[in-house]
Amino acid sequence: MSIASSTEVPAKDRVLRGIDEARATFKKTLLVCAILFAALIVVIVVMSLLGSEKLPAQASLCALLTFGKTSCGLTSDQDAILFDIRLPRILLGAAVGGSLAVAGASYQSLLRNPLAEPYLLGISNGAAVGTMIALVFMGAHEWSRPLMAFSGALIATLVVYRLAQGKTGATPERLILAGVIVTTFLSSAIVFVTTLMDATRIRSFTFWLLGDLSGTTAKLLWLALLIAIAGTIVLAAHARSLNLLMLGERDAFDLGVEVSRVRLVVFIVASLLVGSSVASSGSVGYVGLVVPHLVRLSLGSDNRITVPAAAICGAIFVVVADTIARTIIAPRELPVGAITALIGAPLFVYLLRRR
Amino acid sequence: MLEARNISVKYGPRLAVSEVSLRLSPHEVTTIIGPNGAGKSTMLRTLNSGIAPVSGEIILDSRPLGSYSRRAIAKRIAVVAQEAELRFPVAVFEFVLGGRYAWSSTAGWGWETARDVEVARDVLRETRLEELSDRLMTELSGGERQRAVLARALATEAGTLLLDEPTANLDLAHQAAILALVRKRCDTRGMAALVVTHDINLAAEFSNHVLLMKDGKTVAFGKPNEVLTPDLLKEVFAVKVLVDAHPVSGVPRITPVHEVLR
Numbered sequence: 001m002s003i004a005s006s007t008e009v010p011a012k013d014r015v016l017r018g019i020d021e022a023r024a025t026f027k028k029t030l031l032v033c034a035i036l037f038a039a040l041i042v043v044i045v046v047m048s049l050l051g052s053e054k055l056p057a058q059a060s061l062c063a064l065l066t067f068g069k070t071s072c073g074l075t076s077d078q079d080a081i082l083f084d085i086r087l088p089r090i091l092l093g094a095a096v097g098g099s100l101a102v103a104g105a106s107y108q109s110l111l112r113n114p115l116a117e118p119y120l121l122g123i124s125n126g127a128a129v130g131t132m133i134a135l136v137f138m139g140a141h142e143w144s145r146p147l148m149a150f151s152g153a154l155i156a157t158l159v160v161y162r163l164a165q166g167k168t169g170a171t172p173e174r175l176i177l178a179g180v181i182v183t184t185f186l187s188s189a190i191v192f193v194t195t196l197m198d199a200t201r202i203r204s205f206t207f208w209l210l211g212d213l214s215g216t217t218a219k220l221l222w223l224a225l226l227i228a229i230a231g232t233i234v235l236a237a238h239a240r241s242l243n244l245l246m247l248g249e250r251d252a253f254d255l256g257v258e259v260s261r262v263r264l265v266v267f268i269v270a271s272l273l274v275g276s277s278v279a280s281s282g283s284v285g286y287v288g289l290v291v292p293h294l295v296r297l298s299l300g301s302d303n304r305i306t307v308p309a310a311a312i313c314g315a316i317f318v319v320v321a322d323t324i325a326r327t328i329i330a331p332r333e334l335p336v337g338a339i340t341a342l343i344g345a346p347l348f349v350y351l352l353r354r355r
Numbered sequence: 356m357l358e359a360r361n362i363s364v365k366y367g368p369r370l371a372v373s374e375v376s377l378r379l380s381p382h383e384v385t386t387i388i389g390p391n392g393a394g395k396s397t398m399l400r401t402l403n404s405g406i407a408p409v410s411g412e413i414i415l416d417s418r419p420l421g422s423y424s425r426r427a428i429a430k431r432i433a434v435v436a437q438e439a440e441l442r443f444p445v446a447v448f449e450f451v452l453g454g455r456y457a458w459s460s461t462a463g464w465g466w467e468t469a470r471d472v473e474v475a476r477d478v479l480r481e482t483r484l485e486e487l488s489d490r491l492m493t494e495l496s497g498g499e500r501q502r503a504v505l506a507r508a509l510a511t512e513a514g515t516l517l518l519d520e521p522t523a524n525l526d527l528a529h530q531a532a533i534l535a536l537v538r539k540r541c542d543t544r545g546m547a548a549l550v551v552t553h554d555i556n557l558a559a560e561f562s563n564h565v566l567l568m569k570d571g572k573t574v575a576f577g578k579p580n581e582v583l584t585p586d587l588l589k590e591v592f593a594v595k596v597l598v599d600a601h602p603v604s605g606v607p608r609i610t611p612v613h614e615v616l617r
Contacts, residue, residue: 023446023448023449023452025466026466109443112442112443113442114442114443172442240456240459240465241456243453244453244456246442246443246445247441247443247445247450247453248440250405250436251436251453253405253425254403254429254433254434254436255429255453255454255456255457255507255511256425256426256428256429256430256456256457257425257456258424258425258426296443301443301444301445302449304466
């Protein structure tokens, strides 16, 4: 009898033990999120140093680490660029990226469709129409923008969901077609509202429509950050239900998921996320497609890990994309939506062909 | 214990089930047989609270079914449905752990406990899937996948199991394997099972009671040898059948006699 045989594990048990280690657990989720969050902080700091106006690295780093309490040798102009222009814009990018990625991941699980994405389903456009109506007719009230954006997103969501339901259920193709119809219909609504504006505002408007992080107010920034964090927490709290919904509504119901309640929660929270993003920065496309897909590819498709990880990765993705957008042809700028679409559209084609 | 008393169910404008009564008792397998559109699957969905009956009542463990929350029902009744198309990759082990959802302490973010993992391992052994547990569901054969669906239902530890054509699309060996597993659970752990099937011979072999349905109504209910008679089967399926005793088990064996063959 050899010594090894006493510690040998039967093959069957080894397989079970292996899968148990690969499975998403609370510990693994915390670890992954901590690492990603650290990466996000690094990205935020590094990206705030880059831009058309070069900032001295050491002094900026020092200023950032003391939260601007000491100037660390930055001139007052440099200080203003860092804390009043760049940092708010980067934080907004993080909020928008996180919001859209989480909304995308949730829509994909709920609708059982890897191609579902707020922008492609017309939900971003719904929010855009809401924002524009608020701007044109309720310009005096700052809060009307996010409120109308949320309403627009929610209405677009419900319409797309209804349109996609065929007699045989919703196929992925049907959902995308429904999204195309809603998107084009809302695009003409956008054109219509644009004609009601004065000519001087139209250019900044077209820019905003393509996704632009430069023109927001402090209030909207805080709102976007707050909604991004709260929305991620609420949706992550429904992640186990989403895991079962991913396998089919009937299966989820049989196993104990209150399907209609979860669906309502996802629709409302995702619409809030998309609404607050669009109200502050227009329609940044494909974030909800690219980020959850890459997260699933590397971490598996358990939503308890996908949802929080997508939030942080989405933030990183948009902050980096926006830095590219504002530096690549500096001192002029591209809308960040152009960069995300440039990455996202080919991935969409790849995903569509792989099915 | 699950019992339907005189239930009628509307499916669209049509009355799909009309005044049917059924009682599922521990240790017993009950089979519903009938032609397409007889209301078999509707009956099954109604028993699982997926559709509400327009009249009659359903009693689960001496309380009306409607008084339970969805999670509470899922702890007591498990369903093996015809499989849905999978669009996201999921490993067999994770798939089976899905059966533990109703037992989680919090609704959504709850993580599986050591006991959940233990239960999942046990049912994977029981369904002989332990060596496949790290595979993706999409990599399994049809028979293995259906075993995984059954394993997930068993992982709920529900006392009542409802199976909707669990053996459709399976070959002979896999059909028998699925029903043998169900039979064993009923015999050893006092589970009650209801099987909707088109396979009359499997029903005869594995069930204690057979409910024969046509046009939403009960035609006959009783032991296989009482219900599976040439007259009743001809009335329900409009086809002449030959019934003799199975040479090995002695249960009724049904052979359709098609007009064209004579």
